[in-house]
Amino acid sequence: MRLSLTALLLSSCLLPAQTKRTVSDAEVERVHRSALLIDTHNDVTSDTLKGLDIAQARTDGHTDLARLRQGNVGAVFFAAYVSGSFTGTNQSAHRALEMIDTIRHDIV
Numbered sequence: 001m002r003l004s005l006t007a008l009l010l011s012s013c014l015l016p017a018q019t020k021r022t023v024s025d026a027e028v029e030r031v032h033r034s035a036l037l038i039d040t041h042n043d044v045t046s047d048t049l050k051g052l053d054i055a056q057a058r059t060d061g062h063t064d065l066a067r068l069r070q071g072n073v074g075a076v077f078f079a080a081y082v083s084g085s086f087t088g089t090n091q092s093a094h095r096a097l098e099m100i101d102t103i104r105h106d107i108v
Contacts, residue, residue: 032072033072035072036074036075037071037072037073037074037075038073038074038075038076038077039068039073039075039076039077040077041077041079042063042076042077042078042079043079043081044061044062044063044078044107045078045079045080045081045099045102045103045107046081046099047061048102048103048106048107049098049099049102049106053106054106054107078103078107079099080096080099080100080103081099082095082096082099083095
């Protein structure tokens with residue numbers, strides 16, 4: 001009897017979870033536009049170091065200013081990643097400074 005009652009209570013808890021709610025595109029857009037979207041890891045600095053201008057639209061890659069604005073991205077953390085290949089030539093510190101410079105001068 002106790003097992004039946006427990007099963008009945010548990011199954012009744014699942015009913016609200018099974019109810020599908022239809023969401024309109026307009027509602028999705030409203031929520032999207034009202035949220036602060038943050039890109040928490042962006043590697044475009046490797047490309048800007050090679051001369052890429054993120055103000056120009058691009059077809060290869062994921063980042064340019066037009067798409068960041070269109071996607072309502074409010075903040076970006078740009079990565080200053082240094083490949084392990086720079087450690088063998090003792091250039092890792094120099095490469096890190098180059099990456100930081102491109103973030104400060106070419107992006108921000």
